[in-house]
Amino acid sequence: MSESKLQTPGAFHVHAVDDEPEVREAIAKLVRVGGYEVSSSSSGEEALGSLENRKADLVVTDLMMPDMTGWQLLRQVKQRFPDIEVIVVTGYVPENAHEMLTNGDMAGYLVKPVNLEELQILLKGLLFLGNLGRQAEALIIDDKADALEAMKVAFERRGIFCDCYTDPGEAMERLKRSPVDIAVIDYRLRHADGFDIAQRLRSDPETRYMPLLIITSSPTTEVVQRAVEMRIDGFVAKPFDPKVLGDRVIQALRTLLST
Known part of the structure; x- marks a missing residue:
């Protein structure tokens, strides 16, 4: 991702993935609130195809999906598109907590129901390092x-x-x-x-x-x-x-x- 692309939310493209239409649209709406560009897919396979046609800066994916889970999609995205960041969304914290806290490929995680403030913190944080302008x-x-x-x-x-x-x-x-x-x-x-x-x-x-x-x-x-x-x-x-x-x-x- 180029420095100029990181400067404003409007140039930052988020791709939401969830097999439930209501959840997928709810996440997309929350992303749009921050002024970010957003697209979506209903499955991991569809998301990978979409990313082949047009890369995103960030993928926000549900974990528990049929055919391809969020973990599988995370691995595929990082293998094919190493520069794309991935945030996972889960409603089952006890089962996935250890993986969420130790997986170095993730840019972050969110727990359902997704909170607007927490989502905005993660999205703004992804712009942070490129725009910091000083030593962390x-x-x-x-x-x-x-x-x-x-x-x-x-x-x-x-x-x-x-x-x-x-x-x-x-x-x-x-x-x-x-x-x-x-x-x-x-x-x-x-x-x-x-x-x-x-x-x-x-x-x-x-x-x-x-x-x-x-x-x-x-x-x-x-x-x-x-x-x-x-x-x-x-x-x-x-x-x-x-x-x-x-x-x-x-x-x-x-x-x-x-x-």
């Missing part, structure tokens, strides 16, 4: 110095400036002084619960929509459910691969509202 900033909280250093290197290779903290209190004070674009928080800190910190950030109007990643070595069902309820944008699994970590950060940054 991240804040990392982990009480292990070696993990902090490894993450800092991975972030900076992607051109993202990092502020690293082993003390959650110092990190929160830092956020009061000036905002950052994304926060990455270890789930098991020695003297704090990573989700408690995330909850404080989600409760503050200044950081409510800031992308959050949780670092964990074992995303149990309970941890995954808490993450979904808190609108965590994804997990960073330990031990992590620097490239995968960088991909997850860029993916999560796309949820950021442009300013």
